[in-house]
Amino acid sequence: MTEVQTETGVLAGEERMLIAGELQFTSSGAKFDVVHPASEEVAGQATDGTVEDMARAVGAARRAFDESDWSRDLEFRYHCLTQLHEALERNKERLRRILITEVGCPVSVTASQIESPIEEVKHWTEHGKNFTYLVDNGVHETPLGPARRKIHYEPVGVVGAITPWNVPLYLNIAETVPALMAGNTVVLKPAQLTPWSGSEYGRIVAEETDIPAGVFNVVVSNANEVGAALSADPRVDMITFTGSTATGRAILAAGAPTVKKTLLELGGKSAHIVLDDADFNAALPLAAMMACVMSGQSCILPSRILLPRSRYDEGIQILKTTMEGFPVGDPWTPGNMQGPQISETQREKVLGLIKSGIDSGARLVTGGGIPENLPTGYYTQPTLLADVDPNSQVAQEEIFGPVLTVTPYDTDDEAIAIANNSIYGLSGEVSSADVDRAFGVACRMRTGNVTINGKSHFGINSPFGGTKQSGLGYRNGEEGYKEYLEAKTIGMPD
Numbered sequence: 001m002t003e004v005q006t007e008t009g010v011l012a013g014e015e016r017m018l019i020a021g022e023l024q025f026t027s028s029g030a031k032f033d034v035v036h037p038a039s040e041e042v043a044g045q046a047t048d049g050t051v052e053d054m055a056r057a058v059g060a061a062r063r064a065f066d067e068s069d070w071s072r073d074l075e076f077r078y079h080c081l082t083q084l085h086e087a088l089e090r091n092k093e094r095l096r097r098i099l100i101t102e103v104g105c106p107v108s109v110t111a112s113q114i115e116s117p118i119e120e121v122k123h124w125t126e127h128g129k130n131f132t133y134l135v136d137n138g139v140h141e142t143p144l145g146p147a148r149r150k151i152h153y154e155p156v157g158v159v160g161a162i163t164p165w166n167v168p169l170y171l172n173i174a175e176t177v178p179a180l181m182a183g184n185t186v187v188l189k190p191a192q193l194t195p196w197s198g199s200e201y202g203r204i205v206a207e208e209t210d211i212p213a214g215v216f217n218v219v220v221s222n223a224n225e226v227g228a229a230l231s232a233d234p235r236v237d238m239i240t241f242t243g244s245t246a247t248g249r250a251i252l253a254a255g256a257p258t259v260k261k262t263l264l265e266l267g268g269k270s271a272h273i274v275l276d277d278a279d280f281n282a283a284l285p286l287a288a289m290m291a292c293v294m295s296g297q298s299c300i301l302p303s304r305i306l307l308p309r310s311r312y313d314e315g316i317q318i319l320k321t322t323m324e325g326f327p328v329g330d331p332w333t334p335g336n337m338q339g340p341q342i343s344e345t346q347r348e349k350v351l352g353l354i355k356s357g358i359d360s361g362a363r364l365v366t367g368g369g370i371p372e373n374l375p376t377g378y379y380t381q382p383t384l385l386a387d388v389d390p391n392s393q394v395a396q397e398e399i400f401g402p403v404l405t406v407t408p409y410d411t412d413d414e415a416i417a418i419a420n421n422s423i424y425g426l427s428g429e430v431s432s433a434d435v436d437r438a439f440g441v442a443c444r445m446r447t448g449n450v451t452i453n454g455k456s457h458f459g460i461n462s463p464f465g466g467t468k469q470s471g472l473g474y475r476n477g478e479e480g481y482k483e484y485l486e487a488k489t490i491g492m493p494d
């Protein structure tokens, strides 16, 4: 983790949203509070956009797609998104403080949520510039004689992007920049708990780039109905969504009447299979650390640890020691690696699931409550539950807190079966001294991505997506860019 030197202190972001090229408040003037989760204090406000505001934003995006050259002018898009990259760089420290203010993310671990997405803007800009939009697919025999076929990759149209609160700037960028570079117009609806990571992005686009009015819109709102309106609007061609599986189902249903293209990155309940030959002292401290960084509010967190019964007590002891020594506290203090949960509601949910685990027979090894030295702020103790029944609620539901569950197994087959016993299939991890053996296990895990021995699967150049109820489609890699394009085949005389 990089130690970031930055100005510290709560910082309020842009209150206005961006619709049709204008930074604006909703017409009633209604606002909602943004709370700093480390102090429980109101840090500022955001405009409370309505369904009508969303309809205006979709109209603006529709007109910009249908009536401007944006979708056809690759050079201009390259120019605008290069400007965006430079503008985000200039605003980097401001965006970092807003992220910490909204999410409570420790300053020491903000690089993956600030530097990485800004770098991704550069990546998509270059990728989009160099992408081959016209492919000659050769000559094919048909009953009417030979036909040459060309594949033309074209933007989908108006893209609605709906994002969650856990990594807000990262996902606002990941969902919108490849879409824009591919020639789509966009309406972004950021999460209620993190409106400024969206509205600041809108302000930067409006004030510091030549992106034309209507091409990029941000509608900030405290109401779920506003996201629902975006996902149901017949003028929207595609929804790109990151969030819970429950909301993903609602978005699919809302888009069904117009058969909307839908890209879904949803919840996870990933397992880490620690094989009996693994280096426990390398694998398990890292596993415990990953559970606590971001307060466990990570979709890809391998939160279900599966330990071989032959080395069960040894594994639990290592996890316990790491969790008990983990630096939890004020996110503005460098060195702290775990901040608060984002809200009281989220912490209640985490504590409720821990209790349900204990009620169903799990053993509380450490944690389980609120740290005594941190009575203010939505902090949760790093928590380890052992002897967890793989069918229990705590082993089946996404916790989104600094909690690991541990379940013993006897054979590799049994470990794989426990790992696959989930409605989710987002990611997973295998640890073993034998990489081939680990690879074999990884291939049998019904999940979109797997990390072996701590070597992360996640990166801009490789497709990332969930199987089962963890999602549809991909971000990142060539697959991720193509999600924002339609492949049109044109047959023509040879």
Ligand code: NAD
Pocket: 162, 163, 164, 165, 166, 167, 189, 190, 191, 192, 223, 224, 225, 226, 227, 228, 229, 231, 242, 243, 244, 245, 246, 247, 248, 250, 251, 265, 266, 267, 268, 298, 299, 398, 426, 466, 470, 471
């Ligand atoms: P959420 O589903 O509650 O909300 C996500 C977004 O959807 C918010 O902007 C919200 O306003 C909007 N929304 C809510 N109801 C809606 C509806 N009916 N129609 C349209 N939009 C609606 O999720 P959250 O609590 O903000 O985020 C946490 C979830 O996100 C977790 O499940 C986590 O696993 C998931 N997540 C997944 C990934 C991934 O890449 N798979 C990444 C990050 C987070």
